[in-house]
Amino acid sequence: MTTAIRIEVLPARQGDCLLVECPREPGPPWRMLVDGGPPATWPLLEQRLSRLPSGGRDIDVAVVTHIDSDHIGGMIPFLRSEYAEHVGDFWFNGRTHLPRTGVRRGVAQGERLMAALLGEPGGPELPWNRAFAGGPVETGYDGGFTEVPTRDGPRITVLSPTLIRLQSLGHAWSETVRKARRGRAEEAGPDILEPLDDVVSLSEEKTSKDPSVANGSSIALLVEHRGAGLVLGADAFGTVLGTGLQAVAGARGLDTLPVDAFKLPHHASKGNVLGALLRAAPARHYLVSTNGDLYHHPDDVALARVVLGAPSGAALWFNYRTDRTARWADAQLCEKYRYTAHFPEDPGTGAVLELPARS
Template sequence: MRTRPAITLDVLPASYGDALLLRCPVGRGTWTMLMDTGPDETWPALRRRLLLLPKRRDGTRWIDLLVISHIDHDHIGSVAKMLDDRELALTFGDVWFNAPPNLPRPRSAVEGAALARLLGSGRPGLPWNRAWSGQPVVTPAIGGGVQMGGKGLPTLTVLSPSPDRLTRLWPAWATELAKVARREAEAAAKAGPPAPDAALPQDLATLAARRSANDASLPNGSSIAFLLEHRGASVLLAADAVPGTLEPALRALLDRRGVARLAVDAVKLSHHASRANVTAALLAMLDSPNAIVSTDNKQFRHPDDEALARVITARSGQPLTLWFNHDTPRNRRWDAADLKAAHGHRTVYPAGPGVGVTVSLAGR
């Protein structure tokens, strides 16, 4: 009998954003989580995938947990269409999303504020931070970590955000929402044919060692990020979490578990493999054979070469596999035969346009 994977992760084609569908076998059924919805252009692909979820007897489709990691459009952009789609008829066991306890007035159509008001409306099948008694999804402190789960269910260890990151965001909530919208509009207006990318150097160690400033974005700092473990398999879902939160949280987790490095089956690289988020210090605490890159390079030209050079050169033990949910010229550079021969990594790309990739993680 063929054994079902302990974790199946569909990395949907989310343009320059994230849309991740995770499934874990639980008893005779399946525990399902959707993490982020990508920007609005992701919606057709996301909808096609969600329509494949089985209907229950009442005609609804059930998702145990919806996580909207933070307010950036590339993570939240399709959520309104998804929740308004009557054919999908989605219902949720819980929805994790952080917003200020007292939303600023006047009413706003900006995505983060609109979602917060919808969640607060009491709409059936749309609970808000139920597992947190309606309070924000947060670690106890910098270097904290909250472990959640239940008998037979996946275990989620929340590593970001820390309370101070939300404290910094709340006073600037309205300003940051407007800034997100303005930044996206400006980037779209400037978008044109991308310049050809230079070939990657053979010396990835020098590239990896380049210094870069850490991400200081308030919205990214508020990202919900966690380690998901089930039946011996594990995946680190980093959203756009910043090193200033994720590094101390991982260090504390290593101390609690008494290990030097966290062995994890896969890592969804933070901020679409930005050099400001994927640091050498972070990677030194991880040991993973799979690194997932979610981006088609639009808007901000991720992944950064320095970030992926750090991922490849930090790997010890069995070969590394880089997973890309979009097959683009910039992403394809990491598939160069001479580069793979020199560093021993593998690459996986979608089988066709608009399908993304599926990462299956076996249990132990």
């Protein structure tokens, strides 16, 4: 099998830390780092980066999807490390990129990346949103998407955020940064595991949509290479992400946009994983990034929607085996709804998935 896209979902506790590679010849693969998980993820990420081949440690793009402690915590030490010097471009929407905030300036005259993340000065000058001419990473208005050319790399399409979501972040920027700097949030209470004997009713449960301004500003991407497709949902709103995917499908003359893998948004939260979103981009593989130790993700409602709406034979990939996720590997459940469940062979590496090239 010739691999088109390789994705590692590192064990970043309740957060996201992903490493994506796309082979290219000659030379090392095109490489993208997406988020750094909470602060405790950095030693693991550093160890993983240390295994990159000497002379081939370039990271073409490092994405900080949004201001939230479980996504930026590990990125702070990364930015201070030698590995940041090997990054071709950082994609992140800082204060200077937000519409109608009264502080919109060119990046060279505005904040440095470290200052934008921490709310305080410091750190070296780093390439920032160069692929967007120093402007924001966004899709325009609802139903939009933005294609980003790469040199000898994959085809990348920005699916989220919209300008409206960035405007909302602008109004709440200071408080959002304060929350991110505080770090650990309060736990949601005891994790009570309900039986999975009525998956259909679970999937039909009415749920409130994600209200988080930070999550709504998430950078979500479609990565395509050698015929394979991967959706990186970050913590994006299901409505925005679904509308973006539908727009891409429509632009290509399709009713839906089938993909090989879909990293479910917001750690498979029921407020983000919506039926319309799953129908917009049916996948062969669904990736879940969380150990559930704070907010008890993944939600059963979200996974019920996935297993009922996924193509027959689809696979769930978890980067942690927990009491909550292990229930979804029940043999009778898998047989009834015709899916498979997978867990890391090595808990220290998380989930690793290689997508084959297609003609």
